[in-house]
Amino acid sequence: MSLLLIQTIHQDESGLGFYRRVAESNCFASVREMTTANGWTASQKALFTSPETASVQLGLNSACTKLASSRFKHAMTFGSFYRRNTDAICPDCIADSPYLRKHWDHGLTTACVTHKRKLIDVCPQCSEPLLKNRQRLDACDCGFELKHSKREDATKVELWVSGLVSNGTTSVPGYLSVKEQVQTEIVAKLVRVLVTGADAATHFVLRSSVSGLTDVSQAREFIERLDPIVGNWPVGFQSHVRERIVAGPSDARTVRSLLGSWFAEVAKLTKDTAFNPLVAEVVAVVSQNTSCVVAPRGSAVDDS
Numbered sequence: 335m336s337l338l339l340i341q342t343i344h345q346d347e348s349g350l351g352f353y354r355r356v357a358e359s360n361c362f363a364s365v366r367e368m369t370t371a372n373g374w375t376a377s378q379k380a381l382f383t384s385p386e387t388a389s390v391q392l393g394l395n396s397a398c399t400k401l402a403s404s405r406f407k408h409a410m411t412f413g414s415f416y417r418r419n420t421d422a423i424c425p426d427c428i429a430d431s432p433y434l435r436k437h438w439d440h441g442l443t444t445a446c447v448t449h450k451r452k453l454i455d456v457c458p459q460c461s462e463p464l465l466k467n468r469q470r471l472d473a474c475d476c477g478f479e480l481k482h483s484k485r486e487d488a489t490k491v492e493l494w495v496s497g498l499v500s501n502g503t504t505s506v507p508g509y510l511s512v513k514e515q516v517q518t519e520i521v522a523k524l525v526r527v528l529v530t531g532a533d534a535a536t537h538f539v540l541r542s543s544v545s546g547l548t549d550v551s552q553a554r555e556f557i558e559r560l561d562p563i564v565g566n567w568p569v570g571f572q573s574h575v576r577e578r579i580v581a582g583p584s585d586a587r588t589v590r591s592l593l594g595s596w597f598a599e600v601a602k603l604t605k606d607t608a609f610n611p612l613v614a615e616v617v618a619v620v621s622q623n624t625s626c627v628v629a630p631r632g633s634a635v636d637d638s
Contacts, residue, residue: 337372343398344433349406351434353381355471356394363469368392382406405436415441415522417548421464421471422453429481432472437500441547442522444554445488445496447504452486455550491561492554495525503608510567514608524609525560527599532559534577538596568615575619588627589620 339359343352353365362368369376374391381388385399392399409416422438424446437443444453455464457474468475488496490506497504499522502515531538547553563574578593586592597616604612617628 337368337393340393340395341398342395343401344431346435346437347402347405348434348436348439349382349402349404349409350378350439350466351436351471352398352402352405354466355433356392358469358471364467409436409439411519412440412522415547417441417455419463419466420455420548421466422455422550423464423480424449424451424453425481425483425485426451428472432481434471437496440499440518440522441553442525442557443496443499444550444557445492447493447497447500449485450488450493452488452492452554453550454480454483458483489558489561491557491565494564495521495557495560498525508566509564510571510609510611512608516607516609520603520607520609524600524603525557527596527603528563529556529559531578531596532563534574535581538594540595540599568611571612571615572619575616576623579620579623586624586626589617592620592624592626 337356337360339356341352341356341359347355350365353368357363357365357368360368362371365378365381369381369391372391374387376384376387376391381399382403385403386396388394388403389396389399417439421434422443423434424438426449427435427446438453445451446453456462457464457476457478457480459478460474460476462474462476464474464480472481473479490508494504494506494509497506498512498516499518502517502521503512505511505513527540530540547556562570564571575593578596582592582594589597593616600616601613604610620626621628
């Protein structure tokens with residue numbers, strides 16, 4: 335059978351969200367039910383590994399299925415930051431147009447940079463998570479329409495991080511302005527390094543992965559730990575570096591030996607990116623407060 339309503343993918347729509355919207359608009363309870371009804375007993379994975387087949391089997395525009403595939407594969411690069419089981423949504427966006435935005439797939443996205451609102455991933459009426467297998471994108475299975483959710487303003491640090499994840503750039507008053515696009519992977523890694531090292535007095539140990547950040551409330555708590563470091567730029571960051579200097583070895587001779595693996599990670603992630611001002615501030619603070627050897631990045635004595 336052919337689909338009654340043929341949809342095209344939105345400019346900022348999630349890859350999986352596209353197929354879920356197509357299924358819903360054609361009165362199917364799930365993507366699997368839609369593919370089966372069209373004589374295709376393929377797994378969900380096949381939608382993204384074989385976009386040409388998906389186009390033929392479902393009668394969708396091949397450009398749309400290829401774009402959905404590309405976006406889904408990109409979302410898979412989020413690793414432990416990918417929201418696998420639940421949706422985080424902006425009630426204002428859903429009210430404007432009920433489809434899932436691609437940047438909502440990332441666990442560090444806790445705010446809508448368009449409406450300046452916090453995202454939600456729990457139904458305000460029944461308090462159940464907004465699972466990806468619910469039947470309507472714009473409603474909870476209890477019947478509550480998400481556009482009627484109470485709005486809550488996002489914090490500045492949420493907007494700063496969500497802007498970086500969503501667009502690769504960000505401009506929030508009082509925070510480091512990032513005008514040149516930075517890859518999502520770099521953003522996530524840098525945020526993790528800065529949050530892990532938020533307590534300068536604690537020995538810095540970077541774990542191989544993080545867990546729990548696909549839950550919006552936990553991700554929000556994680557991100558808020560960034561505020562004293564990146565807020566009130568550059569004063570907040572300078573203060574953090576001074577705290578690290580105090581906690582470092584008194585006999586250190588170089589920036590690397592003084593600030594250890596924290597500095598090594600920051601230097602590695604910011605090199606040749608719009609985050610380079612972070613390292614510049616580190617070098618400036620160390621120069622002003624210690625006798626450690628510092629040098630311009632990339633020079634023969636640069637130990638970053």
